[in-house]
Amino acid sequence: MTTLIRVSRIAVIVVGIMAASLSVSGQLLYSSGQNVVPVFEGWERNTDGTFNMLFGYFNRNRDEIVDVPIGPDNKIEPGPGDRGQPTHFFPSRNRYWFRVPVAADFGSKELVWTLTAHGKTERAYATLNPNYAIDRSVEQLDTAGINLWWAEEGVNKPPTVRVDGESRRRVKVGEPLPLAAIVADDGVPPSPKVAERRGRYAWYGLRVAWFIDRGAGRVTFAPVQFKVYPDPAGNSPWTPGWTAPPVPPDHKYPVTVTFQDQGEYVVRVMAHDGGLATTADVQVSVQ
Numbered sequence: 203m204t205t206l207i208r209v210s211r212i213a214v215i216v217v218g219i220m221a222a223s224l225s226v227s228g229q230l231l232y233s234s235g236q237n238v239v240p241v242f243e244g245w246e247r248n249t250d251g252t253f254n255m256l257f258g259y260f261n262r263n264r265d266e267i268v269d270v271p272i273g274p275d276n277k278i279e280p281g282p283g284d285r286g287q288p289t290h291f292f293p294s295r296n297r298y299w300f301r302v303p304v305a306a307d308f309g310s311k312e313l314v315w316t317l318t319a320h321g322k323t324e325r326a327y328a329t330l331n332p333n334y335a336i337d338r339s340v341e342q343l344d345t346a347g348i349n350l351w352w353a354e355e356g357v358n359k360p361p362t363v364r365v366d367g368e369s370r371r372r373v374k375v376g377e378p379l380p381l382a383a384i385v386a387d388d389g390v391p392p393s394p395k396v397a398e399r400r401g402r403y404a405w406y407g408l409r410v411a412w413f414i415d416r417g418a419g420r421v422t423f424a425p426v427q428f429k430v431y432p433d434p435a436g437n438s439p440w441t442p443g444w445t446a447p448p449v450p451p452d453h454k455y456p457v458t459v460t461f462q463d464q465g466e467y468v469v470r471v472m473a474h475d476g477g478l479a480t481t482a483d484v485q486v487s488v489q
Contacts (some may be wrong), residue, residue: 209298236262238291240326244336251306255328256299256379269418275318289416292431342477361387363482374488382456383471406476409446412457415470419463461488
């Protein structure tokens with residue numbers, strides 16, 4: 203009888219722990235309605251003695267893309283509030299999204315990114331504290347869990363990207379806008395393959411996609427572009443079994459963009475080799 207009582211108590215405890223765990227997990231997953239958290243990733247030194255502050259963000263929503271225009275709710279201080287930060291925030295944790303250059307004599311000053319979404323304000327504080335110094339090897343480790351010989355500083359070079367044509371365009375609502383980017387890479391990492399590193403899937407090898415970085419209107423891409431943010435559910439480099447299309451012989455990546463709403467947009471192309479990324483922008487005024 204004593205043994206049965208002890209087993210029953212253990213069973214009750216286990217069931218209770220499982221229930222509590224499921225409850226906590228359920229509270230952490232939201233489809234929409236949550237805010238976006240700005241993230242200071244670290245700083246890097248430039249060859250001319252200046253520095254770059256690297257930022258990313260965490261959209262707490264599983265599905266909702268949150269739009270926060272430049273202004274009181276999306277600003278960087280001190281100085282101009284617009285430092286190239288996004289206004290179109292994709293779900294999940296998006297690392298190393300943009301860089302803000304600061305002067306060589308920035309010293310102990312602080313750069314603050316303030317972001318308010320769904321009524322909640324969050325801030326990221328960027329400083330040149332030595333503990334936040336990073337290099338390309340750290341970036342690759344954070345982005346894809348890569349810790350191999352080619353991820354060492356200087357071995358893997360980021361892809362190069364050049365937009366074909368003007369970087370500013372003007373179109374009408376519903377008018378297809380053809381764009382193209384010419385992309386080159388050094389072939390490092392080695393031949394593309396799907397690999398799992400530290401619980402994340404990463405496609406090692408060149409992948410290129412177009413997306414909206416600024417602008418809140420309805421936009422369609424043809425062909426459909428893969429998701430540039432972590433989404434294990436489908437059409438993302440973080441989806442198990444996902445494969446990137448082969449590199450075109452002319453290294454050109456065309457897309458046709460159609461806008462359904464007026465406004466100012468930034469259409470961005472990202473070339474990613476699995477460890478490092480390079481982007482280029484096209485500013486589009488839609489009438």
